[in-house]
Amino acid sequence: MKQLILASSSPRRKQLLELANLRFQILASHIDEQIHEAKSPEQAVQLLAYRKAKAVADHYPHSYVIGADTVVVYQDNILGKPKTEEEAAAMLRMLSGNEHDVLTGVAILSPNGQSLFVEKTKVFFWDLTEEEIFDYIATGEPMDKAGAYGIQxxxxxxxxxxxxxxxxxxGLPLSRTVRELKRLGW
Ligand SMILES: Cc1cn([C@H]2C[C@H](O)[C@@H](COP(=O)(O)OP(=O)(O)OP(=O)(O)O)O2)c(=O)[nH]c1=O
Known part of the structure; x- marks a missing residue:
């Protein structure tokens, strides 16, 4: 029987994939998310998505395995998850009143081959006041999210x-991911 595995610890990715009404398991891979060899944000998210999927697929070579990685890109800055509340505030100040890109790299590894792609969404923020930024950080929401915010x-x-x-x-371009899964024979 075919098996689908989401190689992610993100509760959001689980919820999104559940919308597609597919049977799947979660097996989070813990890889080193530092990458030094990537030449662009696109390459970085693709490489990380691939590594997340590969760490699981190595143990389940007959399964379909999905890995994903999301970053926020503002001008030349790649914003991952903030490490401190100060860093979260700095990220939100950067995004305030500006437009940025959210990039998610997706890797699907399967017995029928693989699919690697990057999806980009442009996001436009209103001007934020310092009070809005501090109140938002106090909710705790920013800390596990790329760019220090959750649109949801x-x-x-x-x-x-x-x-x-x-x-x-x-965190997961759902329709494109499911279409790629089907293309690979799921
Ligand atoms: C911009 C943005 C990001 N995010 C989240 C999606 C991702 O979970 C997170 C970016 O971190 P990732 O490193 O992509 O993923 P993760 O560590 O949460 O999970 P795993 O590596 O195990 O798959 O930011 C939101 O939930 N909402 C948003 O609006």
Whole structure:
């Protein structure tokens, strides 16, 4: 029987994949998320997504394995998860009043071959006051999220508009992922 594995510890990715009504298991891989060899943010998220999937696929070579990685890119800055509240505030100040890209790299490894892609969504933020930034950090929401915000939570109030797939911002470009899975014979 075919087996689908989501190689992720992200509760958001689990919820998104559940929307597709597919049977899957979760097996989080803990890889080193430092990458020095990537030449661009696109390459970085693709490489990390691949490593997350590969760490699981090595043990389950007959399964379909999905790995993903999300970053926020503002000008030349790649914003991952903030390490401190100060860093979260600095990230939110950068994003305030500006547009940025959210990139998610996805890797699907399967017995029928692999699919690697990067999905990009443009997000436009309203101007944020210092009070809004501090109140938001006090919710605890920013700390486990790329760019220090979750569009699906209170930071919905910061977003003027987006161009592209909303689900990509939350951590998994769902429709493209499911289409690629089907292309690989799922
Ligand atoms: C921008 C943004 C990011 N995020 C999240 C998605 C990802 O979970 C997280 C980025 O971290 P990732 O390193 O992509 O993923 P993860 O560590 O949460 O999970 P795993 O590596 O095990 O798959 O930021 C949101 O939930 N909402 C948003 O609006």
């Amino acid at each position: 939570g209170r930071a919905a109030l910061f977003v003027k508009r987006i161009e592209g797939d909303y689900f990509n911002v939350v």
